[in-house]
Amino acid sequence: LQLEEYMRAALQNDEFELYYQPQVDLKTNEITKAEALLRWTHPELGFVSPADFIPIAEESGIIIELGDWILQEACFQAREWHEAGLDIRVSVNVSSVQFKQTNLVDNVKNALELSELPKHLLELELTESAVMSDVEDNIGRLQMFKDMGIRIAVDDFGTGYSSLSYLKKFPIDTLKIDRSFIMDIDTNENDAAIVKAIMLLADTMQLNVVAEGVETLEQLRIIDNYGAQYIQGYFFSRPLPPAEFTKFVTEEF
Ligand code: G
Ligand code: G
Ligand code: MN
Ligand code: NA
Numbered sequence: 001l002q003l004e005e006y007m008r009a010a011l012q013n014d015e016f017e018l019y020y021q022p023q024v025d026l027k028t029n030e031i032t033k034a035e036a037l038l039r040w041t042h043p044e045l046g047f048v049s050p051a052d053f054i055p056i057a058e059e060s061g062i063i064i065e066l067g068d069w070i071l072q073e074a075c076f077q078a079r080e081w082h083e084a085g086l087d088i089r090v091s092v093n094v095s096s097v098q099f100k101q102t103n104l105v106d107n108v109k110n111a112l113e114l115s116e117l118p119k120h121l122l123e124l125e126l127t128e129s130a131v132m133s134d135v136e137d138n139i140g141r142l143q144m145f146k147d148m149g150i151r152i153a154v155d156d157f158g159t160g161y162s163s164l165s166y167l168k169k170f171p172i173d174t175l176k177i178d179r180s181f182i183m184d185i186d187t188n189e190n191d192a193a194i195v196k197a198i199m200l201l202a203d204t205m206q207l208n209v210v211a212e213g214v215e216t217l218e219q220l221r222i223i224d225n226y227g228a229q230y231i232q233g234y235f236f237s238r239p240l241p242p243a244e245f246t247k248f249v250t251e252e253f
């Protein structure tokens with residue numbers, strides 16, 4: 001309950017920040033996309049992990065207001081990069097609670113209008129489990145975003161219960177392979193087989209694949225060998241504050 005109050009205050013006091021983790025395109029060796037990741041430093045508690053406070057934000061409903069802030073902030077940042085000649089598509093995590101909310105389409109439209117961000121530079125990231133509950137409703141919901149020209153990625157792919165027959169009905173663009181499958185890919189044959197299977201599936205369905213959580217050169221080599229195009233992970237970069245992200249993309253990478 002205390003954390004709940006702290007979160008409400010944090011929204012008022014601008015304690016939240018977005019960091020951005022680059023996704024590298026191995027084909028072009030360029031960074032054209034970034035995942036926005038929420039960071040919170042409380043004046044007394046210090047750094048609080050989103051893994052700890054997002055569930056509370058969801059239970060309390062604060063995620064609606066917080067989610068709106070995240071969307072707007074990410075759109076403004078991407079628009080700033082766009083203005084500077086840096087076209088970075090920003091991928092925003094949308095909680096299942098936010099996704100079920102009927103206002104989400106309006107809020108997304110609003111964020112795009114206020115920021116004047118070209119629509120193709122926004123991607124929404126939904127977990128596999130969020131997408132796979134209420135399948136028929138979600139197909140309609142996702143189609144509304146598609147019709148607006150926004151991209152959709154399925155996060156944590158492989159950890160939920162994807163019915164493959166449904167997957168092909170979903171108007172989505174990208175599968176993000178969960179990092180639990182990448183972690184031991186060099187030693188665990190099952191994980192390697194799962195990653196290969198996901199990539200084959202994505203290829204057939206003409207979806208992009210992002211391999212998440214690539215930390216080592218060995219993991220990168222294996223994934224590259226499987227034909228993976230997009231890589232996100234500490235091997236290239238941790239999530240960075242906006243100014244450091246700009247520097248990384250333009251000077252260091
Ligand atoms: O960035 P990090 O690994 O600390 O994130 C931990 C968890 O919090 C991840 O599951 C991630 O998806 C979630 N998370 C981080 N930022 C956001 C955000 O902006 N919105 C939502 N809904 N979840 C987020
Ligand atoms: O659940 P979601 O996929 O949105 O969460 C992404 C989280 O994974 C972020 O919190 C990010 O900090 C974390 N992350 C990104 N790359 C790596 C990595 O290479 N290793 C580890 N351990 N975590 C990572
Ligand atoms: Mn994500
Ligand atoms: Na993930």
